[in-house]
Amino acid sequence: MPTRSAVIRRATRRVLALLAVVAMGVVFPTAALAHDQVSTVDVDPVRGDEDRADRDTPWGPLSQYDRNLLINVRWANLWEGPTSRQVAERSTNSRVRAVARQLSEEHHVLDEMVGRTVAQLGMPLPDSPTPLQQAWQEEILGKDGHDADDAWANLTREAHGTIFLLIAQVRSATRNDVMRSFAQTANEYVMRHMTLLESTGLVRASSLYVGSTDGAPHQPLPGRGEVFLGIALALLAIVGTFFVVRLFARYEPRAAG
DSSP states (O other): OOOHHHHHHHHHHHHHHHHHHHHHHHHHHHHHHHHHHHHHOOOBTTTBOOOOSOBOOTTSOBOHHHHHHHHHHHHHHHHHHHHHHHHHHHOOOHHHHHHHHHHHHHHHHHHHHHHHHHHHHTOOOOSSOOHHHHHHHHHHHTSOHHHHHHHHHHHHHHHHHHHHHHHHHHHHHOOOHHHHHHHHHHHHHHHHHHHHHHTTSOOOHHHHSOOOOTTOTTSOOOOHHHHHHHHHHHHHHHHHHHHHHHHHHHTOOOOOO
């Protein structure tokens, strides 16, 4: 009869072999899926850049978060600039007109800064706002008078508050010198714009709440391959634990009778 140590060694080899088979069956398809995503991804009109790989630049690695900050600021410029300009022209509220005019002008300057930054880093940018931002534009410009001022102040304030989270993340974590400088400047613009919008007296407490960013481009959900890998490894751990427990229970030394 084989000794207890021999049985344990044989069982260990079997578990390791099973682990290798599962890893080959799950990791290789996952890698192929990731390669397909990287090779086809450009700028999604809702989620931005979904490629999670860093890109090498002379100023340090450019992460997905870095790239999506530039994309999100570009999106903000595309809808907030023109909308604020029209609000400044239509509003009868002097404070709203002044704030909207300043935001329109500063988003133009910020967009030029985005253009210079991406020219250095070499990456694509969207040329139209997201469907949600277009809906915000239609909502604001479809109203008149105080209703238009109110919708503009609150929607724009909430949008600034949400992108503020991404700016803070990139500013604190980026390893790219160009992006660190850009995030610093973008932070100053967004803080000033939030303060200006609040100075209109129209901003409600609900628009000060920064909505969930689940599903946003800078917080990507796990890919299908990653989900499969996690499930497979969890099942393997459960099976392995059950097998080892049964093995030790079977060969537990018995007390002499």
